[in-house]
Structure formats: C-alpha cells, structure tokens
Amino acid sequence: MKQNLPTRLIKRLVRLIQPKGSLNRSVWGDLVLMLALLLFGVFSAYPMVFIINNAFKPFNEIFIFPPKLFVRNPTLDNFVDLINLMADSWIPITRYVFNTLFITILGTVGHVILASMAAYPLAKHEFKGVRTLNRIIVYSLMFNATVTAIPGYVIMSGLGLVDTYWAIILPAFAFSLGLYLMKNFMVQIPTLYIESAFIDGASHYQIFWKIVMPLVKPAWLTLTILSFQTLWGATGGQYIYDESLKPLSFALGQIVGGGIGRTGVVAAVSLFMMVVPVTVFLVSQSSIIQTMAHSGIKE
Amino acid sequence: MEHTQPTTLDRKQQRRRDFQKNKPLYVLMAPYFALFFVFTVLPVVASILLSFSYFNMLELPTFAAWDNYRKLFFEDDVFMVAVKNTFMFAIVTGPIGYFAAFLFAWLVNELKPKIRAFMTLVFYAPSISGGAYLIWKLIFSGDVYGYLNATLINWGIITEPVQWLQNPDFIPVIIILVQLWMSLGVSFLAFVAGLQSVDRTLYEAGAVDGIKNRWQELWYITLPSMKPQLMFSAVIQITASLAIAEVAMQVAGFPSVENAGHTVVTHLIYHGTTKFELGYASAIATVLFVVMLGSNLMVQKLLRRVGT
Numbered sequence: 109m110k111q112n113l114p115t116r117l118i119k120r121l122v123r124l125i126q127p128k129g130s131l132n133r134s135v136w137g138d139l140v141l142m143l144a145l146l147l148f149g150v151f152s153a154y155p156m157v158f159i160i161n162n163a164f165k166p167f168n169e170i171f172i173f174p175p176k177l178f179v180r181n182p183t184l185d186n187f188v189d190l191i192n193l194m195a196d197s198w199i200p201i202t203r204y205v206f207n208t209l210f211i212t213i214l215g216t217v218g219h220v221i222l223a224s225m226a227a228y229p230l231a232k233h234e235f236k237g238v239r240t241l242n243r244i245i246v247y248s249l250m251f252n253a254t255v256t257a258i259p260g261y262v263i264m265s266g267l268g269l270v271d272t273y274w275a276i277i278l279p280a281f282a283f284s285l286g287l288y289l290m291k292n293f294m295v296q297i298p299t300l301y302i303e304s305a306f307i308d309g310a311s312h313y314q315i316f317w318k319i320v321m322p323l324v325k326p327a328w329l330t331l332t333i334l335s336f337q338t339l340w341g342a343t344g345g346q347y348i349y350d351e352s353l354k355p356l357s358f359a360l361g362q363i364v365g366g367g368i369g370r371t372g373v374v375a376a377v378s379l380f381m382m383v384v385p386v387t388v389f390l391v392s393q394s395s396i397i398q399t400m401a402h403s404g405i406k407e
Numbered sequence: 408m409e410h411t412q413p414t415t416l417d418r419k420q421q422r423r424r425d426f427q428k429n430k431p432l433y434v435l436m437a438p439y440f441a442l443f444f445v446f447t448v449l450p451v452v453a454s455i456l457l458s459f460s461y462f463n464m465l466e467l468p469t470f471a472a473w474d475n476y477r478k479l480f481f482e483d484d485v486f487m488v489a490v491k492n493t494f495m496f497a498i499v500t501g502p503i504g505y506f507a508a509f510l511f512a513w514l515v516n517e518l519k520p521k522i523r524a525f526m527t528l529v530f531y532a533p534s535i536s537g538g539a540y541l542i543w544k545l546i547f548s549g550d551v552y553g554y555l556n557a558t559l560i561n562w563g564i565i566t567e568p569v570q571w572l573q574n575p576d577f578i579p580v581i582i583i584l585v586q587l588w589m590s591l592g593v594s595f596l597a598f599v600a601g602l603q604s605v606d607r608t609l610y611e612a613g614a615v616d617g618i619k620n621r622w623q624e625l626w627y628i629t630l631p632s633m634k635p636q637l638m639f640s641a642v643i644q645i646t647a648s649l650a651i652a653e654v655a656m657q658v659a660g661f662p663s664v665e666n667a668g669h670t671v672v673t674h675l676i677y678h679g680t681t682k683f684e685l686g687y688a689s690a691i692a693t694v695l696f697v698v699m700l701g702s703n704l705m706v707q708k709l710l711r712r713v714g715t
Contacts (some may be wrong), residue, residue: 123494125518125519126517126518126519127518127519128570134620134621137620137621141514142514144514144515145511145526148507148511149529149530150528151588152529152530152532152533152588152591153529153544155533155539155540155546156532156533157540157586158542158546159542162602171463172559173551173557173561174558175554175557175558175561191468203506204687205492212414219619222442225435225436225438225439226435226439226440228432228435228436229429229432229433229435229436230436235425236425240442241436244448246642247700248443248447249643249646250645250646250699250700250703250704251451251646251695251699252646252647252649252650252699253702254650254652254672254675254676254695255451255454255650255692255695255696256446256447256450256453256454256692256697257484257675257676257688257692258454258457258675258685258688258689258692259449259450259451259453259454259457260450261447261466261679261680262453262457262685263449265464267445268597272497273569278442278446279442279446279447281438281442281443281444282439282440282443282447283442284447285593285643287439287443290678292605311431311445312431312432312435313435316435317594323496334593335479336535337534337535340535340537341536343510343538343653346676346680353514356537356538357538358539359646360541361538361541361657364541364544364545371504371545374541374542375542378536378538378539378542381534381536381537381538381539382532382537382539384534385535385536385537386528386532389528389531389532389535390528393524393527393528394524396596396600397527397596397599398600399600399605400596400597400599400600400601401601401603403635403636403639404597404601404633404634404635404636404637404638404639405603405635405638405642405707406635
C-alpha cells in the first residue's frame with residue numbers, strides 16, 4: 109500500500125521518539141497523542157523554565173516590557189541579593205537552609221531505617237497480628253495528616269515537642285506510605301533466602317541487616333525521594349513558631365509575600381528548592397520505578 | 408513448617424513459645440509502630456473523642472454530645488462554603504489528576520528509554536519541588552509586572568492588569584490549575600512503573616487474538632494487568648484531592664477573598680489554631696476523615712471491577 113506524504117512524514121517523526129515495533133498503532137493516533145504529550149509537557153515545564161531563567165536575569169530584564177521568558181545576560185545578582193536581603197533580616201538565609209537540610213536528612217534517614225525494620229516482619233513472616241497491621245497501614249493511606257492536625261498539636265505540646273525540629277522529624281519517621289512500599293517490595297524476596305539463612309543459624313537481626321536490606325536497595329531510594337518530597341517542602345506550619353527554627357519553604361513564602369519587586373530573589377530561592385530534590389530523583393529514577401512496580405494494592 | 412507443633416502443649420505455653428520465637432520481629436517493628444501509634448492512630452482516636460467536647464487547650468474538655476456536629480451542619484454557613492469548594496476542587500483535581508497521571512504514564516511508556524526518563528522527570532518534577540509552586544503567585548500577580556498580565560497586555564487582549572488572586576471568580580480556577588500542575592506525583596510513578604512491568608507477551612498474544620488498536624489493547628490487556636496500581640493510585644489521588652489546603656492558603660491567601668479558596672481543611676485550621684475551638688475543629692476533622700475513608704473504600708470497590 110502506497111502511503112501519502114503527510115502520513116510518511118508523521119511516521120518519521122514518531123520513529124524519532126518511539127522505539128520500533130509498537131503493535132497496533134495508527135499514525136493519526138500517534139500524532140494526536142504525541143501532540144498532547146508535547147502540550148502538557150510544556151505546561152508542566154513552563155514554571156520551571158520560568159524559575160531557572162528568572163533566577164539568572166538581571167534587574168532590568170525582569171521588568172522589561174513585553175516580558176521575555178529567556179534570559180539574555182545571565183548574572184548571579186539575584187543570589188547575591190538573596191544573601192544581602194536576608195543578612196539585613198534577623199535570621200540569615202543559611203539558617204533556613206540548615207533547618208531544612210537538617211530536618212530533611214535526619215527525617216529521611218530515620219524513616220528509611222525504621223520503615224525497613226518494620227517492613228521485614230510484615231512482609232516475610234506469619235505471626236499474630238500481621239494481617240491487622242498490614243490492613244491498618246493500607247487504611248492509613250486513605251486519609252491525610254491534616255485530618256489529625258488538631259489532636260496532633262495537643263499531642264505534640266503534651267510531649268513538649270512544639271518548637272523543636274522533632275515535631276516535624278518524628279512523625280516523618282512513621283510515614284505510612286514508605287512502610288507500605290517497602291513491605292510490598294520485600295514481599296517479592298524469595299523466602300528461600302531467609303529460611304536457609306535461618307537454618308544456618310542466623311538471627312532475625314542478621315537476616316534483616318545482611319540479607320534483606322542489601323536486596324531492597326531500590327526501595328531505599330524510593331522511600332528517600334518520597335520522604336524528601338514531604339520534608340523538603342515542609343513549612344513547619346503549626347508546630348514551629350520560633351523564627352530561627354523555621355525551614356526554607358517558610359522563608360520562601362515570606363519572600364514571595366514581599367511582592368513582585370523580589371521576583372529575581374524568589375526565583376533564586378525556588379531554583380534551589382527545585383534543584384535538590386530533582387537531582388536526587390534524577391540519580392535514583394530507575395530504582396524508584398523498579399520499586400513502584402510493586403506499589404499495587406492487592407486483596 | 409510452623410504447623411507441626413506437638414499437641415501436648417497447652418495453649419498458654421504455645422503462645423509463649425511463639426512470642427519467644429518471634430520476639431526479634433516484634434523488636435524490629437516496635438520503634439516504627441510506637442511512632443505510628445502516637446502520631447497517626449492516637450490523633451484519629453483523639454479527634455473522634457474531642458469532636459464530642461468543648462475544648463480550648465486551656466481548660467479540660469467538657470462533654471458536648473452532638474453539639475459541635477449540630478452547629479457544623481445547621482448553623483455554620485462558612486462550613487457550607489468550605490464543603491462546596493472542597494468538593495469542587497476534589498471532583499475536578501481528583502479524577503483529572505488520576506486520569507492525567509495514567510494518560511501521561513501511558514504516553515511516556517511508549518517513548519524510547521532516554522526520552523522516557525526525561526519526560527518522566529518533566530512531569531514529576533513539579534510535585535517534588537517543595538515550595539517552588541509559589542512561582543505561580545508571581546505569574547498571576549495582579550499588577551502590570553505580573554507575568555500573565557504583562558503578556559496579555561502585550562498581546563492586546565486586556566488593557567488593564569487583572570487582579571487574578573483577588574477575584575473570587577479566578578481564585579478557584581487558579582488553585583485547581585496549580586494543584587493539577589503538581590498532581591503527577593506518586594501515582595504517576597506507580598503508573599509508569601506498572602506499565603513497564605506489564606508482561607510484553609500479552610500484547611503479542613492479544614494481537615494474534617484480534618486486538619485491533621491501542622484502545623482495545625489498553626482496555627483488555629493493560630488496565631486489567633495494572634489493577635493493583637490503579638487501586639493504589641486512586642487512594643493517593645483521592646486523599647490528596649480532598650485535603651487541598653496548603654496551595655489554597657499560599658496562593659489565594661488565608662483567609663481568601665470571599666472565602667473563594669476556603670476548604671474544609673482551611674476551615675479546620677481556622678477554628679483550631681485561630682479560634683482555639685478544638686472540639687469544633689475535631690468535629691470538622693472527623694467529618695473529613697469519614698468522607699476520605701468512605702470515598703476511598705467506595706472507589707476501591709468500583710476499581711475491583713475493572714476489566715472483569
């Protein structure tokens with residue numbers, strides 16, 4: 109069958125981004141779907157491109173009319189301004205950065221370790237209560253922490269954790285999504301490994317640390333990025349009132365509140381907020397995809 | 408292995424031996440579940456209990472029976488606005504976010520591996536970038552330097568800058584837009600992963616069995632093999648869509664103009680942390696909890712039928 113020119117052209121185009129040998133594909137369908145992908149890709153990327161460009165724009169380019177998306181004479185002025193701006197204020201920017209890094213790193217490491225420890229018995233052993241615990245974890249995915257914010261505050265203040273990093277870190281240790289994913293990933297480790305180690309005289313602790321943990325490395329990374337995602341954006345909201353303990357997200361909100369005059373500085377902070385988690389994701393993407401393949405809820 | 412126990416042991420001894428044998432397992436789980444209990448289970452229970460009380464943090468709670476709920480449903484007009492907004496946000500961002508997550512995962516899955524990795528990043532990045540969504544505030548800024556205003560003026564579509572974030576007609580639309588921008592998160596990744604793990608041979612077999620196009624392939628092969636991911640992502644998406652608050656408060660302000668960005672969660676925060684009516688706030692939280700759990704369980708039931 110002889111194909112007309114546009115059809116052949118589209119096929120060429122599609123071949124550029126699609127692997128060979130996709131079955132059952134009509135050319136026009138390909139075109140429409142690829143256009144949709146492009147359109148929404150632009151929607152998704154636009155604010156990020158905006159941030160990156162504005163972060164490096166000199167003052168006169170930010171307020172140019174008509175506005176231009178791309179920077180022409182990149183400069184580091186905004187980053188310098190950011191440091192100066194915050195130097196005048198009572199809390200230096202480095203303090204906010206430190207708070208966010210501290211909360212995110214400690215919270216993430218603790219979460220990965222505690223959730224893995226709890227996931228191993230739930231995934232690989234039969235004992236009293238295992239089903240109930242697994243069910244509770246699934247149910248806990250069905251509501252959001254905001255629901256429990258009020259008694260959460262009462263409990264925090266009862267424990268004396270208000271105005272400490274721990275008010276954000278300790279609940280983060282026990283995120284249920286992480287335990288859920290880790291457990292699902294561990295389920296597919298062959299039970300044979302564990303049983304034969306047991307017969308060789310290894311204890312549960314040794315099995316967990318020396319056999320199971322190395323096998324679930326992809327899941328560590330997944331828990332890391334998800335916990336990172338939550339903690340990195342945490343503003344401290346109702347638990348942290350002491351200015352010097354507040355995280356960077358909070359400071360960013362304050363700077364944005366300062367209005368349009370600070371566009372460049374806002375873009376500089378946003379860029380920093382964006383670059384770190386995106387880099388973490390970039391490095392660990394394939395491991396994460398591997399873990400998420402086991403994310404499903406089975407009956 | 409564990410089922411060949413001697414019958415002479417009585418139950419008590421048996422239980423003790425089980426516990427001894429499993430002790431390390433309980434030790435491993437203890438730290439996580441202790442925290443989980445304190446910060447997740449206990450607050451839910453406390454919230455339900457407090458919802459039947461008057462409580463202001465300073466005095467001990469006193470019993471209020473159904474008073475809080477009566478006030479909430481029959482006397483609080485702002486709550487009704489919050490409910491209306493919450494459902495509107497949830498009904499738009501929930502399903503659209505869910506389908507978008509699936510659609511884009513499905514499209515991304517057809518790409519060559521390198522391009523696939525790049526596009527996955529493009530779609531996923533907004534949801535992991537922390538406070539970066541605040542940039543939308545500058546895009547929609549109400550003066551002539553606001554990016555959207557400047558662009559529209561330049562194109563001659565408007566002559567005066569529009570106060571996007573002060574106009575109750577635009578506020579919900581903008582909140583939904585920003586929320587959708589951030590909605591390709593965990594569920595999107597679950598879909599990308601799920602699609603990659605669908606057994607390739609099923610498609611070849613399907614082609615032999617007379618599947619003609621990609622839509623049939625999707626409905627008869629892909630969706631049924633991804634049921635667990637479909638259920639997981641539904642949970643994540645429903646929960647997130649009913650809890651919209653942070654974005655609403657940051658983008659539209661708190662309180663927002665004519666409560667256009669007021670949701671059940673911001674209502675809860677207002678009564679809990681501004682007015683210190685903790686009993687009342689707990690009643691709001693309990694209602695939300697029931698709605699979230701209820702809609703999740705309902706959707707789970709529906710999704711079990713996919714492809715059957």
